[in-house]
Amino acid sequence: MTRKEFMGLAAGAAAGALTHHAGEQTATTQGTPFHLGITLYSFNAEFYQYKYSFHDCMEKAGSLGPGTGLELVGPQMVDSWPEVSEEFEKTFKSLAEKYQLRPTAYSGYADWRRKAGRVLTPEENAEYLRLQVRGAKQLGFPILRIQVTPSIITGTGRSNIVAYAEKMGVRIGHEIHAPQSFRQDELRRLIDVAHKLNSPYFGFVPDCGIFASSCAKPYLDKFTQMGVPARIRNRIVELWREQASPEKVVAEVKAMGGDHMALLMVTESFTYFGHEDPKSLNEIMPQLIHIHGKFFGIDPATGEEPSVRYPEIVSVLKAGGFSGCMASEYEGHHWFPDGDALWQVKAHHAMVRKLLARA
Amino acid sequence: MFDEQMINGDLIYPDDSTFSRVRCNIRLPWYRGLPLSCVQSIEVTIDGIPANRNDLSLTLHGINHKLDELGNLDEVFWFVRHVAALHVRTPKPLAPGPHDMKVVMHINIPYHAAREYPQVAECRKRVTLVGPDW
Numbered sequence: 001m002t003r004k005e006f007m008g009l010a011a012g013a014a015a016g017a018l019t020h021h022a023g024e025q026t027a028t029t030q031g032t033p034f035h036l037g038i039t040l041y042s043f044n045a046e047f048y049q050y051k052y053s054f055h056d057c058m059e060k061a062g063s064l065g066p067g068t069g070l071e072l073v074g075p076q077m078v079d080s081w082p083e084v085s086e087e088f089e090k091t092f093k094s095l096a097e098k099y100q101l102r103p104t105a106y107s108g109y110a111d112w113r114r115k116a117g118r119v120l121t122p123e124e125n126a127e128y129l130r131l132q133v134r135g136a137k138q139l140g141f142p143i144l145r146i147q148v149t150p151s152i153i154t155g156t157g158r159s160n161i162v163a164y165a166e167k168m169g170v171r172i173g174h175e176i177h178a179p180q181s182f183r184q185d186e187l188r189r190l191i192d193v194a195h196k197l198n199s200p201y202f203g204f205v206p207d208c209g210i211f212a213s214s215c216a217k218p219y220l221d222k223f224t225q226m227g228v229p230a231r232i233r234n235r236i237v238e239l240w241r242e243q244a245s246p247e248k249v250v251a252e253v254k255a256m257g258g259d260h261m262a263l264l265m266v267t268e269s270f271t272y273f274g275h276e277d278p279k280s281l282n283e284i285m286p287q288l289i290h291i292h293g294k295f296f297g298i299d300p301a302t303g304e305e306p307s308v309r310y311p312e313i314v315s316v317l318k319a320g321g322f323s324g325c326m327a328s329e330y331e332g333h334h335w336f337p338d339g340d341a342l343w344q345v346k347a348h349h350a351m352v353r354k355l356l357a358r359a
Numbered sequence: 360m361f362d363e364q365m366i367n368g369d370l371i372y373p374d375d376s377t378f379s380r381v382r383c384n385i386r387l388p389w390y391r392g393l394p395l396s397c398v399q400s401i402e403v404t405i406d407g408i409p410a411n412r413n414d415l416s417l418t419l420h421g422i423n424h425k426l427d428e429l430g431n432l433d434e435v436f437w438f439v440r441h442v443a444a445l446h447v448r449t450p451k452p453l454a455p456g457p458h459d460m461k462v463v464m465h466i467n468i469p470y471h472a473a474r475e476y477p478q479v480a481e482c483r484k485r486v487t488l489v490g491p492d493w
Contacts, residue, residue, distance in 0.1 A: 048439060050360055079438040085492050095406040112472035116396040116430035119472050149472065337361075 001123065005204040033356065034322045036349050037069020037104050039292065040077060042330035045074070045337035055095060060342050061100025069104035069325035071145075071290075072094060074135060081126065081323050085243060092139055104325040105173065105205070106141040108132035110149075122151050126159040133161065136170045143290050148174040153193055153202055166201040171207035173289040180210065182283065188339035194287045194305050203289035206281065207329070208308050210274030215240055216296035216307040222335035223265045232258050233265065240269045270298075272331070278312040285320040290327065295341070297332040298347035306352065314355040326352065361388050366462055371392035372489050378452040381405075381488060382418075383443045389465060395419065395432035397467045399477070403447050404461040414448035420489045455490025459483070467468050490491035 038061050046052035052060065056079055061070055075081040078088055096103060112119050120128065128151065137142040144165065153163040153172075165172045182188050194202055215237055223233060223289060230252060239249045249266050258266075281288065295305040304310070317326075328348045330341050368383035372382040387393060401417070404411045416425050419437060423446070436444065445462065459481045468476040 041390075047365070048390065050440065073391055075393070075436075076439060079392075079436075079441070081392055081436050081438070109470060110472070111394075111469040113467060113469035113475070114394050114396060115433045116399070116467070147470070 003216040027192070031337045034291070035067070035102075035325050036064070036352060037071060037102070037292075037327040038064060038345050039071035039073070039105075039107070039327045039329045041071075041073050041107070041229045042328060042333075042345050043340050044076070044341075045333040045339075046341060049337070053090070055214055058095040058099050058101065058215055062101055063342070064346065066100040068100075069162075069327055070101040071103075071105040071107060071325075071327045073107040074132065074167060075109065078135075080128065081090070082131045084138045089138055095308050102325075103139060103141045105143040106132070106136040106139060107143050107145045108135070109146045110147055122155065126152060126155075126161060128165055129161045130158075130164055133165050133168050133170050133172075137168045141170070143171045143173050143205075145173045145175050145290065148172065148190065148202075150193055152188060153190075154199065162197070162199065162202045171289050173198060174200050174203070174306070175207055175292065176210060177207040177292075178209050178212070178272055181274065181278040182276055191284060191287075194284065198286075203287035205290045205292060206284075206285050206296045207286070207292040208313055209292075209294035209331075210276040211278050211313055212273035212275070212307055213309050214307045215269060215273050218297045218332045218335040219265075219268060223261065226261045228262045228265055230256070232262050234258050236262070236265055236269055242271065243275055246270055255293045271356070272334075273307070278309055278316045281313070281316045282320060285322065288317075288320075288322050288324065290324050291317070291322070292347060293326040293327070293328040293352065294331060295344070296330075296349050298351065300346055300347075303347060303351055303354070305348065310351065311355055311359075314352060314359045318356060319359045328352075360390055360478070360480065361386065364388075365464060366460060366484045366486065367479055368487055369484070370489055371458070371460065371486045373453075374446055376491075378455070379448060380448045381453055382446045382463050383460065383462070383486060384442045385441055385445045385462065385464075386442060387437045387466075389431040389439065389468070389478070392436055393466065393469070395411060395424065395435045395437055396468055398426075398429050399465040399467050400436075401426060401445065402461075402463040403445065404453065404459075405447065405449060406454070406459050408450065410447050410449065416446045418441075418444040421451045430450075449473050455488050456492070457485055457487050460486045467485075 036217055040057045043057045047057060061068055080088055110125055133144055164330055174190060253262050253266055295308055299306055328345045330344045332339050333341060365388045366387050369380050371383040374382055403415060412426055416423050430446060463481045465492050466478050468478055470476060
């Protein structure tokens with residue numbers, strides 16, 4: 001692909017992302033209805049351990065193919081956070097061009113408790129988020145991913161981030177991540193607000209970990225390695241299947257003599273593996289801005305992610321006409337940091353393409 | 360997170376010729392950078408002897424901060440690949456050579472308005488204090 005062709009593709013995708021009509025599919029890599037990308041968070045272990053520089057991360061992302069969507073976590077990769085320095089901007093833009101990467105989403109944070117001893121006021125929070133909206137724009141990202149509260153969507157004046165984002169041409173995406181659930185009041189309120197607002201500048205970024213089918217093998221293996229007894233591990237998994245409340249699981253595990261490692265295993269069962277049905281995406285299809293293709297470890301024998309309901313996810317997204325980006329988010333590194341993250345993401349892309357062809 | 364890498368490298372250094380104040384290099388034990396105001400406390404034990412909080416300080420980007428000052432530093436960002444220096448004043452001079460060091464860091468992850476999110480990281484390492492002949 002020539003540079004001119006690539007820039008045309010990127011511009012087309014940016015325009016196409018603002019429409020949600022099933023018929024108007026944007027030209028994407030290898031003819032998929034939604035296009036594939038990567039969040040550099042997938043290279044968390046390599047980046048932290050100095051195995052990959054930022055340049056290496058961008059190069060590896062580029063090896064996924066021309067036009068690959070690129071997402072990064074601001075406070076992970078941007079050393080001038082929460083500002084975007086001219087140095088970072090120039091480095092990022094030249095690497096994105098060199099490796100034919102398509103900036104898709106900038107991951108930010110509200111960081112409500114960054115001042116010790118108190119919670120930010122809504123005005124301080126809005127100020128911090130405006131900085132991140134400007135950062136996204138500066139780097140050429142069309143989307144800022146954050147965790148929102150209703151006040152920044154429906155508030156008046158300077159506390160309304162969506163109004164500011166619209167002015168800047170940046171779309172705000174609220175990430176739906178485990179343990180959030182479509183059955184909880186908080187998320188239902190946000191969905192109502194999104195429906196009423198009906199704006200392309202506010203929507204959702206579901207993390208596919210909410211659609212788990214089981215607790216992932218690397219998670220189970222890690223806690224086995226860390227010495228949590230089999231009877232406690234098995235009971236935690238059983239209680240996960242029953243969708244028992246956190247209070248109930250903690251009480252039982254403590255009664256069984258579980259130590260701090262067992263209790264960590266309980267916490268992680270809630271923060272990584274959700275129980276949502278992929279059909280829930282239909283409720284918010286017009287407000288789907290971006291997807292985090294969360295996965296924990298592709299099984300080399302089958303090419304599948306055994307613990308996340310990808311066949312259903314891909315089928316619902318395809319039928320619903322989602323034409324944004326699914327950014328692969330490898331998270332097996334949390335338990336085993338020496339895995340091959342690039343291999344994992346390549347395998348994830350292959351899996352999703354196969355599912356799309358079948359769907 | 361990344362606890363085993365919190366003490367960076369195997370060497371610790373004397374801050375002055377008395378060998379009663381030493382420093383080690385430390386990493387932030389989290390996947391993303393945080394403001395220094397999120398570092399709630401750091402505890403250091405050398406050869407089984409715990410240091411007093413008042414005998415500890417942190418240097419980041421060339422500026423030294425007492426632990427009690429960190430709470431105000433929400434504008435100072437500790438990027439996750441940057442290494443800070445942790446200074447420890449010891450009751451007696453330390454001999455150059457091997458020592459057992461333990462560092463425990465308590466951080467407050469700032470994400471949620473509704474609740475606190477504390478994390479504790481612990482790292483134990485056999486380190487070598489660099490002496491005048493090195």
